[in-house]
Amino acid sequence: MTNGRNGFLLLGGISSVGAGAVHFMAAGMHTEHATLARLMVVLAAIQCATGLAVLLSERKIVVTSMLAANAFAAGMWAFTRFADVPWIAGLTAEAPQVADTVCAGLGALAAVAAVIGLVRPTATLPPMRSGIAAAAVGVLALAAMLNGVGHVHSHGDTDDHAHAAGDDHAHADAANWPRPWDPTKPIDLSGVSGVTAEQQARATNLVRSTLDGLPAFADVNSVAALGFRSIGDSATGYEHYINMSYIRDNNFLDPAHPESLVYRVDGPNRTLVSAMYIANGKKIDDPTLVDFGGSLMQWHVHENLCWKMGDNGPVVAGVLDDQGNCPPNSVNPGSGNPMVHVWIAPHECGPFAALEGHGAGQASADGRRTDTCTHDHGSGHK
Incomplete structure (x- = not known):
């Protein structure tokens, strides 16, 4: 120089x-x-x-x-x-x-x-x-x-996203959320009314880290050695595996320690599609949960599931009937710990979508779910 x-x-x-x-x-x-x-x-x-x-x-x-x-x-x-x-x-x-x-x-x-x-x-x-x-x-x-x-x-292109997501959730208060999720495309959680930049950043990072870390559990035959066991719900088309030690630990929204894994059922084959993170010991309105991703993420609980003892622990026996009764030899323990899904597979209802249907879980006594695409949750839609 x-x-x-x-x-x-x-x-x-x-x-x-x-x-x-x-x-x-x-x-x-x-x-x-x-x-x-x-x-x-x-x-x-x-x-x-x-x-x-x-x-x-x-x-x-x-x-x-x-x-x-x-x-x-x-x-x-x-x-x-x-x-x-x-x-x-x-x-x-x-x-x-x-x-x-x-x-x-x-x-x-x-x-x-x-x-x-x-x-x-x-x-x-x-x-x-x-x-x-x-x-x-x-x-x-x-x-x-x-x-x-x-x-x-970025808060652009919200109108395009609203049309892509469909009329079912093009409501003014929802600001085009949820909308279809494709993990092969860039993560875009922008343009949702009431969501702060910090909430959007946290939610984006959670999706990114789940996409990166969850495939380590893709082989359903290997997860038993890590402490996961099925809850016996494969008849729904999706099978949940839970890990009690991960539920009891202090990890929060950690893809290396997912409390539950969700596999899509195809005959004898299982394809990992989602993590189901569980917040042990918290209430569904806990600020730690509500404020993490704002309205982008919907935590839910299950109040209507009936459980019975299986060979390897409790399994789902069904849901409460119209009279509030469980199937024989099963019990309803009431709502448990709040949980939220993060999908690594495409889903029409977004990366935090819940499994819909009668057993989908309850977010609150009232209010619009932001983890589902329809308002009819009794249809059995998956």
């Missing part, structure tokens, strides 16, 4: 600042995992601080600090593409996405530039090339941040 500064360190410093900026954005999308969000903020601050420091000074300790911060960030990203970090809630294995991949790439670029700066302190880049590279880094970081928040803060 014309001033004699190491051009690689200029590029590395800007890359570190860019990676830190994307990390700051990502932290806001993980607020349901407070410890993880705080750690991301700290890492983002270190990346920004060391990047700015390298732009002002080429001292070895400054460059080494930038190298360490960004090598750690990029390495952690690579590790969590394949494995969980069990001692940090929410830091689970997930498929690469645009924002986190760009963030990791910028961190890796900053680390490589730091190594070059340490090994070849007099190395330079032509001013034009270093300037273009630095500008490209800035544009890339901005694009990654816009991509990361695009499906959280």
